[in-house]
Amino acid sequence: MDRVRTVKANGIEFGYLSMGSGPLALCLHGFPDSAHTWRHLLPELAERGYHAVAPFMRGYAPTGVPADGAYEGGALIADAVALHDALGGDADAVLIGHDWGALPVYGAVAFAPGRWRRAVAMAMPPIGAMLTSFFDYEQLKRSFYIFLFQTGLAETAATSEGFIEGLWRDWSPGYAAGEDVAHVKECLRDPENLAAAIGYYRAMLGTTPQTGHYAEEQAAVGRVGERPVLYLHGHDDGCLGADLVKGAAPHLPKGSRVQVLRGAGHFLHLERPREVNDAILRWLDR
Template sequence: MEIRTITANGIDFGYLTMGEGPLALCLHGFPDTAHTWRHLLPELAERGYRAVAPFMRGYAPTSIPADGAYEAGALIADACALHEALGGDGDAVLIGHDWGAVPVYGATAFAPRRWRKAVAMAVPPVEAMLTTFFDYEQLKRSFYIFLFQTGLAETAASRDGFIASLWRDWSPGYDASRDVELVRRSLGDPANLAAAIGYYRAMLGTVPPTGRYAAEQAATGREVPILYLHGLQDGCLGVEAVKPVAEFLPPGSRVEHVSGAGHFLHLERPREVNDLILDWLA
């Protein structure tokens, strides 16, 4: 698919797109790219959506934000700005995986009239993780988050095999060679890699929030129903860490676990995951 460019929230976003109709905005996570949606975009297009998958802020070919903001509020603002720039309306849907799930929760709370339904995968609302995130087994899985708070992060993450090893651990048995190569192209420049690590530094406050996105960050009114999907073999965030997720989703939401799938469940089990998403959006 051809990569197009659009400016939103002061950032030049590279994006993939297919189809015509209501906007279906698909947001990727780490360490990944917009190409992660290669199985879903064609099927969304066939169902009458304009399916759009941007490269997230800092992920080439999207530009690195001049304000250096990577807090959740900035990602929420990006989603809403892309909705507007792409001509979205109240029939738009929002889909996100990993870091892309963060603005799903925030944008549907901050601007619920923009979105009809939403889908989040592999990362639940933060409230659902608070009781289990610091369990020993989960802390071992999350070593990279703490590594990324240090000055050694860029050196470690740029070493051959680091990104590939994350994919192997998070989705055991999945051949991620194509995906890892696409990530290498997107984050090969040190500035882009530092941007991707910046999400984690903002997450734990190692880099203080810019303050530009306080309203987006503080949004709490959850109205838009969300389908939450999680792989039962997820090696990044164990399924036991997300068991109470339904309690923290808006009324009318649904939770589904996908057997035989790890963290990148939409790539490992595309038929099953696509069917769940398309049925939810129908």
């Protein structure tokens, strides 16, 4: 799994980790993270008979930086669909995403439901659910970095000593993130890659206007899809508080399930891999 392979999809050269053969299980990471975040899940998906693939998201080295500078949700959805095609996915493929990787999960099961049998999202509730509590004072404090990333100080702050380590420490209290932080820093070492990762947040709040290249996919952002989604969230999440999960169910497709894990923070799949893997595998087996 440590050898990085490459595939071209949606005009970008994607680096990815993979294991196994069978129906595609596409696993998408978030920020500040990398494809290595799926190191506990990929082997178990492979044992279950899946071709388990974890790409480095657009802009995260060794994946290329998109020439059009597109980081809006529609671009991420288009990437997921294009990777499905490039990696030989069919109607039995499943889609799994954490943090930023969860956004294209919701969008892809709405935009291209025929490509996915089931889906899993973690640590980023559906947009409709987040809007209900995102501007609560306590959540705004947790989200300081989002607003910082809209400014010209973003890159300086993100490369300052202890910044990424501090996010992991606050978001997953008690978790030893040394290995994960090292992978993140490798992905974002070059200024263009760091600017790409911050670009997701600038597109999120409109600081960077949408490119308009993914209008159809963008229309699926926030729309309720047609394939059931398992949503997992850590009770002690220091990035997006568990209060944001309360209104998630109505914004998920019919047959979906919401589960909050006690004793887990934002990176719940790394903190509690046995419990999270079991929940995912049971969901996919249904």
